[in-house]
Amino acid sequence: MRPKFKTPGATMRGFTLVELVIVITVTAIIGGISSTFIRHSVMAYVNSEAYYQLADRADVALRRMSRDVRNALPNSVWVSATGNYVEFVPIRAGGRYRQDDFGRPDNIFSVLSEPVPVTAGDQLVIYNLGITGADVYAGDSIRTISSAPGSNLTQVQFAGAAYPLLSPASRFYIVNGAVFYVCDLANRRLLMYSNVAIPSAHPANFNGLTARVVADDVTGCSFTYTEGVMQHSSVVTAQLELSKNGGVVRLVNLINVVNSP
Structure with missing residues (x-):
């Protein structure tokens, strides 16, 4: 079968160079406008995040x-x-004590509240007022606990001199x-x-x-x-x-x- 050839002068369909340039230009303008809106939206999302x-x-x-x-x-x-x-100074534990126990010479007092856990390095604070004579930073209201470290202690022993002031509410605190x-x-x-x-x-x-x-x-x-x-x-x-x-x-x-x- 013979191939068919277009006769000279026949019309050929397609885009002219001018039309192609116009399409590219319009597409670029639309893309630029769209990218501006998208960019602001994306940046707003990133900034909010x-x-x-x-x-x-x-x-x-x-x-x-x-x-x-x-x-x-x-x-x-x-x-x-x-x-x-x-x-x-954060509180690690605390409770209430028996007031008349402080007459003992061995500095032991009984715990009236739940038994308290004592770990190595713990210290005992009673009636810290933050003033001269009752200041934890000056060493007035804090003592070293000499009780053996362990949990569920019902009696606590401390070393050093007696406390200058006792708590009217019989409160004590364990700090570290x-x-x-x-x-x-x-x-x-x-x-x-x-x-x-x-x-x-x-x-x-x-x-x-x-x-x-x-x-x-x-x-x-x-x-x-x-x-x-x-x-x-x-x-x-x-x-x-x-x-x-x-x-x-x-x-x-x-x-x-x-x-x-």
Whole structure:
């Protein structure tokens, strides 16, 4: 079968160069407009995700710190003059004791509440008022526990002199070191030092100690301490600012501190 050939002068269908250029130009304009809308939508989504991540991290850090501060020994919360760190002595255990037991020469008292667990390095605090003569940092209201470490103790023995003041409510507390939350703005971090030997002076020196990073990307951080009426209910104000990739989050948390010893 013979192949068929188009005769000269026959019309051939297709796009001219001008039409092709017009189509490409219109497509480029539509694509540019569409990409602008898509870019703004994508950037808005990325920024919102970054913001919520920063907010979540800041909230978790402040919640953790608030929980620890609320568990502080009464009248042990201390904020530095510059507001760059807060210090306190966390309560590990506690209960009530028999008042007349303190007449014994061997410094043993009976536990009236649930038996208390005692571990190595634990110390005993009674009636800490945070004032001269009854200050845990000065060593007035704290003693070393000499009872053998173990759980479910119904009697606790301590070493040293008798306590200068006894608790009217017969309360005692078991502690094991101090805790610091420190603003390390030079390295954009919020740090925590735990199980630190209770300092005898302020400001305390925690240089050289091992820290745990509570939050990073920190660009703002400060603490203030406001005493309440008769110091029975004070407030620690913690401010934390995190920033990353242009996103900034600032949170302020008011932490109630109960100072009834």
